Structure formats: C-alpha cells, structure tokens
Amino acid sequence: MPDSPGKDSDTREDDNVSHGGYFHNKRVKQRAQDRALQAQMPAGSTSRVLSGCTVYVNGHTDPPRLALHDLVVRHGGVFLHYLSSKGAATHIVAEHLPPRKRVEFRNCKVVSPRWLLDSVQQGRQLPWAPYSVLGGSALSAFPVTSVASAEGSTPTLAAESSNTPTVAAEHTNTPTVPSVSAPTVAAGNSITRTVASPTVPATRADAPSTRADAPAARAETFPTVASDPEAFLRSYFEHSRLHKLSEWKARLRQEFVRAHSAEPPLTAPPTRVLHIDFDCFFATVAFLHRDKRRFPSLDFARDPVAVCHGRGSSDVASCNYAARALGVRNGMWAASAQRRMPAGTTLTLLPYDFAAIEAASAAFYAVLRGCPDFRWVLPVSIDEAVCVLRGEGEDEIALAQQLRREIRERTGGCTASVGIGASLVLARLALRLAKPDGVYAAGGDPSPPDSFWEQFGVRDLPGVGGAAVAKLGGADTATLSTLRHSTTLPSLQTQLGNKLGGKVWAALHGQDDRESQRMLLDPCAVFDRKSVAVDINWGIRFATVPQVDAFLDVCAGYVANKLRECGKRAGNVTLKLHRRAAGAPVEPPKYLGMGRCDAVSQAAGLGVPSGDVGVLATELKALFRALAVPVRELRGVAVHLAKLCGDQEVGPRTPGQWLGKGRVGAGALPAPVSTTPKATTPKGSAGTSAERYRRLRVSPVKDRAAVPRPAASDPGVAAFLEALPSQLQREVRRDLAGAIGESGVGRGRLRAEMQRRAEAARAVNAHLTGSGGTLLAPVRFQGEASFKRVCRTVEAWVAATCSGNGASDGPHERDVLVFLRYVEKLCVGDRVHLALRVASLVSTALALRETSCGDTRAYAEWEHILVRRVLPVLNRNRLTFQTERKLDVEWEV
C-alpha cells in the first residue's frame, strides 16, 4: 500500500465534522485501525469484496471471531468490536442465536459465517437470505435510515439494495424499535428506552407516550461504558439528578455573570437578604405531573411520596413532608424508605420529571427577576435563590407572601418558602423555620435572641457536615443557643480548623464570614467559573485498556466542549480514579454502583493553556497509565480542568507562556541557562523542569559553536521533549536524572514510585500482549512484535549510529523510514502511548549519548530526524497529539 499523503483523507474530513461536537465519532478510529491492519497485509491477499459491509460477530463462531475480523478487514469491510445500536451493523454474523437475541435481532440480517467465506471465495457479495440464521423467510429488512446514517461516506445503500431488492421503499421510515406503534409518538430522536416505573403497582407505562406493547420495547439493549461509551454517557447524564443539578447551577451562574458583569461590586454588604426555595421540589413536581389515571386519589399532604428511578438500591431524590414524618430522608435508598412505612401505609414512588422541573424553575426565576425590590437575584440552585433587597423599609413579609403566591400560580401549585435575615446565614436559618410553605423573618438586634438559636443544632449551620460534627465530638446534640455561650473562637478553630472555626463563630453571632460575603459584594467574581469537570462514578465497568481509552476520549470531548461553551482554556488537567477497595465485593449492593473504593488522582500541567480535545485526551491516557489502576478494578473516572483562562488570552505569541519560557522566537536562540533571568521564568513544573533538562543537556559539551548546525535544531531535543504529554516528560526526565546519578527523589517516595512504575508496566504489558482482551493486531518493527524488545532494538540502533569517534553520520535513511513507518502504525493503530514512548526513548537515549560523547554530527542528524520527521508523524493524528504545542514547535523550527 502506497504511503500517499492523502490515504486517510476521509478520516480527516470526519474529524473536521465531529470537531467541537459533544462526542466525537468512534467509528473513525475503528476504521483507521482496520485500514492500518489492511495496510500490513500482503497486497495479493486483499480485495474489496466486502466493501460496504459493516459486520458484527455475535457469540462463538467457526471460524473464530479473530479470524473473521481478519477476513472482513482484508476484504474491505468494516468490523465492529461491539454493537452500539442495531443500526450500526449491516450484517450480524452468528452460528446460532439464543431466543432472547432472536427477538432482539429479528429485524436484522443475521447470517452464518459461511456467508462471509463463500462471498470472499466467489469474489462477490452473495445474497444473504440463504445464510440467514433466523430462518430467512419474510424478514423485514434493515431500516434504511439507520444504515444511511451509520456510514455517510461509504456507498452502503447501493451495495445493500443490489443484493437485497426486498429493501423496499416502504421501510424508509421504519423506526429501529419496532414497539413504538403509535405514529403520534413525538420524535424523541435517539435511543428509545422503556422507562421502568418504580411505582408499587406492577403496571407499567407511566411514560408520557403510551406504549401498547411495552414488553417488546424491553428488548432494547442499553449502552454500557465499555460497549458504547458515548451513548452511555449521554444516557447516564439524561437520567442523573446530580448531574442535572450541577449543570443547572452552572447555567444559572453563567447567565448571572453575563447579565451583570458590567455592574460594579458593592462597597458595603447589604443589610437585608431574602432566601427563597421550593419545598421538596422534585417530589412536588413529580406529584403535580403524575399519571393521574394511575394515581387518581393520591393526596400529597397526607400520603408519603418519594421520587426515584427504581425500587431497591435507588436513591430517594426528594420526598414530601408526609414521608419525612415517617422517617424517610433524601438520599436514602428506596427499599430502605419502604421499610420505614408502618403497616397499612405504602410509599408511593414517582419517576423524575426533569422537563417539568426545568419549567417550574424558569417560572420561579421569572417571578424573582421581575421583582423591582431586588438589587440582585443570586442563583443558588435550580430551586433556590438569594435575593438582595435594594433598601430597607419595605414590608418584607408582605413581599415574601406575594412572591410565594405568584410562584405557586405560575408553577401550577409548587409551594416555596422564604427566610429573611440581616445576613446570608440568618436568612438561611430563617428559611428552615419557614418551611414548609411559610415565611420567617429573623429579627433581633444585633442578632436574634436565644429563643431563635435554641431551634437549631450545629448541623444546621452552612458548612457543617458529618466530618465537622465528628470533630466537634458529639456536640451535635447541643443547640446553637448553648453552643454560642459555651464555646470560644480559639476552641472552635482548634477543633474545626482555622477557616471553618471562624465561619461557625461568625454564624453563631449572626454574621457571614468573609468568604460568604464575597457572594453579596461581588457575585460576578464568585460566579465566574474557575474549573470544569466531569465525574462518572456509576456504571463504570471495564475489561480492557482500549475500552478505557475510548471512554477517556469521550470524557475529553465532553470537557473540551464545556470549556468551549464558557470560552475558556485550561492550564491543568487532573484524572481522578476510583478503584475498588481491597476486600470490597466485585459487585456492590447498589446496582452498578461504585461500592467501597480508594480514590487516586494525578494532575498534569499543560504548559500552554488549551481547550483542545487532542491535548486533553493524550494527557488523560498518559495519566491513566501513570495511575496504573487495573482496568477491572475501576469504579469511577473523573476529569477536572483547572487554571482556566479566557480563550482570548492565549495568543500564540504571548511571551513567557510557552513551555520553554526562554524560547521567545527563532531568532532568540537559547541564552545559556545561567544567564536566563529568573524573573522571566514563570512558575510551573513544566517550565522549571525544562530548565533543568536544558542545563543537564548542555553542560558537558565543549566546542559546540565550532560545529555548523542548522539554527532550528538547537533547541531540538528539548523542544521535542516538551511537546510530549507531561506525564511522559516526567518519566523521561526521571530516567535522565537516574542515569546521571542525580537523586531528586526521596527514599520513601522512591519505593512507592518503583511500585507504581512496576504496576504501570504490568498494565501496559497487559495491554500489549492482549491478555487484557484487546483485539488489536500486533504492530511489528523489524519483524518484532514485543514492544519491549522493539525498545531494545531502537536503543541499540541509536547507540550504534552515534557511538562513533566522530566518524558516524547518523542513521541510514532506509532505517529511518522503517522507524517512521512503525511510529505511524502505532499511532493509527490506537497505540499512541507506545508511539510516544518509543519516540521519547530515542530522545532520551540521544541526550545520554550526547552528554557522554561529543559525536555532534550524528547528534545533529538525529535531532533533525526527531523534530522534522518523527514529530510531524505524531502530530498527524488529531486525537493523539497536541495541536497547539505542535504549532509552537513548528513555528520554532
């Protein structure tokens, strides 16, 4: 196969289309893998016979799955490792199907492996019907729409219809899920799922659209992280209350900043604030929007009601006051809540109604924002706001009652309560007394009387949670009244820490601490986003490293999109993983929950602030390998981006923001490190380590100036190194430090470090050898498939080409081509980290060589190869390398 530059042009187009989208196209990568595979095969053994076929293999087959993969790819087809939706494959290959699968795939072309073999043998795609595993008769064809959307660029349709003329036009609009019988069902696009009704009665179908035949709909397969990370995340977030809560809050804050950023901060804290929120919001909304035929006589005031997804280990998101009176609490599991019901009483479980919640919240905020008495309406959450009154003297209670009335009317019956006070903390405490469905104004001068404080415990104070109560040593039974007389500021600070101690002390005197006051004085500064994150700690179950990589790609896409939406870039990325705790059961009590876990995290500075998916994805994969959590033990994945700055602020020419710091332009070639002014070296590990690296590299060379060198290559290896993900940079530097005998690592840490690296090595090894279940074909270098041995070969090669006495000119062109090809295959074959590893290996080996012998010709030659030839290969893959640093390097060179 020719190495023509345009050979993956269609991939690039796909990339462009998907760039900036919520999730990027996984298929592109699969195809790239397969193309790489095909490129490795001898030219005579390939064909285009299966062109247009997208094949999924179900269950055990003869020949086995791997052989079929090979066959399909070899003959121009697309092989799916897993089935994201039934529309994704044109053919499902199986020997036989269990009954359940027969139902699931009853509208698909399910063929025996023989169909593939015979088609290839005869050199054309044979009719599939005679090979049908389901009996072949009168099967409806594959939905044309889904086939078309699955592969935009391949002429699938033509190939399909020529073989199966029965794909009649009548099917054009057949939905994938056959059970949606009513044509009036709203175009709920994406995945149709049967919403399990958590309600006690066994009857189903509470969903807004009525389904005549729900049981058939149940055959729908649900996306899992491993099988379809993108669909999993989308579906998960559509159903996660905590995700919604966070998302809504972020949106409200952003809207606030947009509307008020022009206004100056207040100079003095306001004297009166009003804290307002809905009573048991989710439960109220769920009740108001319940299926009235199923719950005709439900009485919200008397009957206990809770909102949750299921009935066992499902969290109670919200419950009404009748349920609370019986001991039900938010966050409790549904089964546990049920158990608290006295005999004869049942807890009614209602499903979430997120759309209705959003609508009610919109009405709520509309009422508040429309009130002329408020200087500011500060959003706290979807159902809660702090309103800052313009002045004093209004009739606060009357105002509050008026607002509550309007809110109830405009939300169709949601009640809200209002607490009023001279500070945030007093308004909040007052709100507690106001609930449910009331108003309370905290009075008293300068602070409320003991009778007010008597009604609270420490747990009622903002900022005081379980941990703080534990630190107070069971003081949770004391009322705030006794506490304010019995404690002192120093004792609180000893017990709770400086900040929280001070905060509690202030609260006991009816005042807000500095931190809380900031929200009143300069809300825009407080609401301005300082970090971006995605956390997934439910449903995380992986079997192989590539599955995790694919999920990290999705996460990177998600946070990158968030960054773009708020117009920011990140300077720092953290990967946080939850790992099943030793001794914890493999499957925890909560369905697909994380169970008992240990948390680990590692951060990486990006050097140049970035919002690029590729940069983020690369860093995340590197961090994942550094953390070395065995894939099967993973129970949670979180990505946090910090050190945000506006995306305008990162002009490509901002001096001092680049990694090298000293490198400002091609003309300003490296001043000796010793003379680099300290002040221009910004803080940041990348910068300081880079300095160290350069010092290390440069020092032992004597007569450098005497050798004519291309000006560009002077910062060569350093530039190359800096363009690597920070994790790898760190490793390379550690290697260097170790080799030179520099001991920058403490004793205890060293051991932990060794252990971690051993584990990381095992993880990578598992990935390589396929023992983790990877289906990737081996990539060979000089016939060698073992990465370890390839590394040794490469090292020896570098050594041989510049170990000379000054006579060596560097490597042979032929060898360089072979090496480049190897790196390229690694990249395309989804093993970027290995590509990076082997490339950094060369630079390390080189740096070591250079410090020990002065073979400058060969060294310069190698630098040239690294920077001008290897780096571009790495850069070519959008999702695997770092486009922005690439610019840096190219501009430099």
Place this chain on the structure above:
DNA sequence: TAGACATTCCAG
C-alpha cells in the same frame, strides 16, 4: 516560605 499538587469536605 511560597507554590504545586493530592485529598477531603460540603452543598444542592
């Protein structure tokens, strides 16, 4: 001693 990073806690 400042700062970077890891970890913990809280809220809704």
Place this chain on the structure above:
DNA sequence: CATCGCTGGAATGTCTA
C-alpha cells in the same frame, strides 16, 4: 428488572525548590 453515586469551590495537608 435493576439504575443513572455530579460537580464546583474552599480548605487543609504534604512535598519540594
């Protein structure tokens, strides 16, 4: 059938230059 355990921000502890 399950079930959807998020996320931003502050504070504190620890290590290093």
